[in-house]
Amino acid sequence: MGETIPIAVPRKGRPLESVLDRLADRLDVPELADDITSTLRHEKALTKGSIDPDEEDVYHRLADYSSVDDPTEPEYTLLRDDRAGKPRRIVFDSVTIPLTNIEGVPDDAAIQLVGREEPFRSLRTHEFALGFDSADLVLEEVVELRPEPLNRIADVNARINPADTDVQVVTGLGDTVYHTLLATPEVAPSSGSLDRDFLEAYEGPLCIEPRYERLVQAVLGTRTLDGVDFRYPDEDREEEAAIADAGLGVYLTVTGSTAREHGLLLGEQLFPSETVLLENTAETTDTVDLVRSLLNGGDLETELAVEP
Incomplete structure (x- = not known):
């Protein structure tokens, strides 16, 4: 396989589901997206006590879900949940998606979704060129405070000081x-x-x-x-x-x-x-640009439209 572009994504919740919906639409991988989403929803319900626990313990379920031999099958990991008792919760870890039969993208290229607790911070430290995270975290971390209000999500980039970070918002996913x-x-x-x-x-x-x-x-x-x-x-x-x-x-x-x-x-x-697509402008390559364009697009019904 040729160049693989890693993309930081949330490990669970609505933002990850929005990313998976976008990939299912643009890369024609609905079965993969549905598999990850249904697995994580089931595990969330177990953690919350909404459904009765399976006979298998969390470690056996983790082994059943995860594929360590085939990177194109999803892998999961365990985190401590913040609910009472701090139960272990199964969350998303990674999966590789080949980019085949896509115009303008080399046939041997691929993307690798990599789960992170706060993907935006992983982009700030130059671990990734692309990632998805909540627009809220951008405001909480780097947007300058001014006397006048911030009315539109599309104005966020104008309030990011380039001296603070190379990360910019590309577009939103419409999960508003x-x-x-x-x-x-x-x-x-x-x-x-x-x-x-x-x-x-x-x-x-x-x-x-x-x-x-x-x-x-x-x-x-x-x-x-x-x-x-x-x-x-x-x-x-x-x-x-x-x-x-x-x-x-x-x-x-x-x-x-x-x-x-x-x-x-x-x-x-x-x-x-909204969940937003982020880019570290200091880490872009030609393939990164192609992947970003693939994930972006005028078909998004979003509050944010940074690029034409």
Whole structure:
């Protein structure tokens, strides 16, 4: 086999499933994508206790799932889950996908998906030229904080200082959920909208996940946050419940049903959270460029379109 381009990917969850969906579509490998997705969903359900455990222990299941002799078959590994008791959880490790019969790509080329806990950081340290990760992590790590808000995910690259990293965002995969402004009826404006303009005049507590503090500062702008006091949910407390106690907060929402169950009103969708294709511009080769173009494309229904 000729040149193999390693691509850093998440080990589990919605971002990995979005990557697999993209590869299934562009590389015509639906069976491989379905196999990995169904395996990891089954293991997640076992870890959460949603289904009864198999008779085989986790080590036997790991051996059954993984192929160490054929790199074109998926391999898995074990990690400690963050749930009570820190159970071992089977997660994705790697698989090699030949790039055959693809126009413009050498027939002996291939990509190797390599699981990483935080793929973005692996690109920052030049381990990979390409990778997929949540756009959130880019904001949490390297996007400059400014007084004015960050309104669009497409503007992220403009706030990355080249002196900090060679990594740039290429495109999003369209698996969009939103960081949404939530408030109790008592705190929400009686007239007008629950939006950034409301926050401009607001003073008081704003409940957020601690890991999103820098993201929220970038999205809202430091000027908007004058007079705002960040509050954080207690450990093991549901985020929406903590926001209801604080009166106002920002949290990821899909349908907003859980927020409504806690008596919260849904305000402005402040910023889209998407899985994004990332590139370390210092590590590109001709084959990397071809693979990036293959994974990108105008068929993506995404909040992000960096390249024409």
